Amino acid sequence: MRAVSTGLLLLLLVAQVSAQALLETSTNAGKVKGIWNLDRTVTSFKGIPFAAPPVGDLRWKEPRPAKPWSGVLMCDQFSASPVQNKPEPFAMWTEEFIAPPEPLSEDCLYLNVWTPAKSPKEKLPVLMWIYGGGFVSGSAACAVYDGEALAKEGIIFVSINYRVGVFGFLSHPDLTKESGKNASGNYALLDQLAALKWIKANIAAFGGDPDKVTIAGQSAGSFSVQALVASPLSKGLFRGAIAHSGASMGKFSKKLSDAEKIGTELTQKVSSTNIAALRNLPADSVWKLASTLPYGSFAPITDGYVLPDDIGSIFKNKKHNDVALIAGWATGDAALTGQPKSATEFKAWASATYPDKQSELLKAFPAGTDQEALQSQNKLGNLNFAGYADHVWATNNTSNSYLYQFSYVPTDKPGFPNYGSFHTSEVPFALHTLSKWNRPWKYSDYAVEKFMSTYWVNFVKTGSPNDSGLPEWKKYDASQPIMELKEKPVLKPGLFKKEFLVLESVN
Known part of the structure; x- marks a missing residue:
């Protein structure tokens, strides 16, 4: 009887161990150990270096491989966030959407992995998340970017840090010359590419499939997704893209020559034309100095290397990486496009902006009254954003x-x-992180979180958001179906067909 009990106990122990997510694994730079969630079905590895710290002589250089380490690296807490203004809640963005107030550091090139895999052999699909923040702020450590809930659905979730502001996008003739690529700037995008290359080389050790990677991001993270899809350097690194609230087909990326002028202006603020003068300054001093330049000075650049042409031309000429796509916007995005105008002001703006197309624009975006003008501005703002x-x-x-x-x-x-x-x-609904956002949620909120995160997980797994338990989301074609994500998902063919025709004619 005792032998039977002992055997049963051993079987139970084996079953318990086999049900646990893997806790320790090896990367190409060394061993890492994570921590289990409460029921041991997901392991998180926080703060894995995917590149060498971009400090000292490596400031404003393409990221280098992480230095190998001996022993086992304990990955149980987030790394520092990139240097930025002190993160604080503001307007609609409560603390759950904001980077932790500290630590902030140039030494920020780390990523985080949530995996449900019990062994490295499982070959699960992977989602890599890129945060927003206007290219001047953000962090992978924001509460609503937690990856545990999606990992429980059978995918691996990876969130990454990248350099922002002056550290992520400074161009200068000296930097262009020393790069060996006749290019400078776009270090943030190169950080994201380095993270993708890390995933390609290492995610199998976490039970992931390096050939089933989807990239996703919101706002500046979405513009980053679009830039990565446009870049020839990304070829073969991912098979799908999800773009939340951010894309452009205009002259979004600066010309290298214009970006270099901004860098030269910055060095002149320290009475120099040499990049060494800025490299020798502490990070905080560089950030404060850069903050005296106009907003938008540091953003993606048509550098001839990461981006061989402006993003709009790359897509219109079909030179982009043609991968499966989910893309969209929130109806409140328009709030970021400027102060509302009266009907008279909106008509004057239309006349000044589109002098030859004013009447055509106002047919699609009418302004007979102030209220009608406000509705048109919201619609136009969302479609332009x-x-x-x-x-x-x-x-x-x-x-x-x-x-x-x-x-x-x-x-x-x-x-x-x-x-x-x-x-x-929309981000906490898509990433299934309402539990990380402090509000008195109702059934309707959880219902939206459930169907939206299911669509997203399905897409990561198969390249299609659909399954038998959800309303069919038809692929985009000549009928222009757009899925309205509200209390229940509703497919609306041709929702903005008239407006798209007008915008095509004026762009």
């Missing part, structure tokens, strides 16, 4: 593409203004 570019992207894709508009209004936080479907509000 992402919608029209998403339409062009999907139209020029041969791979399956799916477009959405997020219009669900999250439950109010008591004592807090209702900002509606605000910019970034």
Whole structure:
């Protein structure tokens, strides 16, 4: 009887161990150890270096491989976030959407992995998340970017840091010369590429499939996704892309020569024309100095290396990496496009901006009254921020593409203004992280989180958001179907067909 009991106990122990997610594995730089979640079904590895610290002589250089380490690296906490202004909640963005206030450091090139794999042999699909923040702020450590819930659905979730602001996008003639590529700037995009290369080389050790990687991001993270899809350096590193609220088919990326002028202006602020003068300054001093330049000085550059042409031309000439796509916007994105105008002001703006197309524009975006003008501005703001570019992207894709508009209004936080479907509000629904966002959630919120995160997980697994338990999300084609994500998902063919025709004629 005792032998039977002992045997049964051993079987139970073996079963328990086999049900646990792997806890320790090896990367090409050394061994890493993570921590289990409460039921040991997911292991998180936080703070894995994917590149050498970009400090000293490596400031404003393409990322170098991480230095190998001996022993086992304990990966149980997030790394420092990139240097930026002190992160603080503001407007609609409560602390769950904001980088931790500290630590901030140039030494920030680390990533985080959440895996449900029990062994390295499972070959699970992978989602790599790129944060937003206007290219001047952000962190992989934001609460709403937690990867545990999606990992429980059978994928591996990876979040990455990248350099922002002056450290991520400074161009200068000296940097162009020393690069060996006749290019400078775009270090943030090169960081993202380095993370993708790390995934290609190492994710199998975490139970992932390096050939089933999807990239996703929101706002500046979405513009980054678009830039990576446009870059020839990304070829073969991912098979799908998800772009939340951010895309452009205009002259979004600066010319290298214009970006170099900004860098030269910055060195002149320290009475020099030499990049060494800036390299010798502490990081905080460089950041403060750069903050005296106009907003938008540091952003993606048409450098001839990462981006061989402006992004719009790359897509319109079908030179991009043609991968499966989910792209869309939130109806509150328009709030970022400027102060509302009266009907008279909007008409004057249309006349000044599109002198030959004013009447055509105002037919699609009418301004008979101030209220009508406000509605038109909201629609135009959303379509200019992402919608029209998403339409062009999907139209020029041969791979399956799916477009959405997020219009669900999250439950109010008591004592807090209702900002509606605000910019970034869809992220916790897609990433299944409402539990990380402190609000008195209702059934309707959880229902949206369930169907939206399921669509996203399906796409990561198969390249299609669909399964038998959800309303069919038809791929984008001549009928221009857009999935409206509200209390229930509703497919709306031709939702903005008239507006897209007008925007095509004026762009």
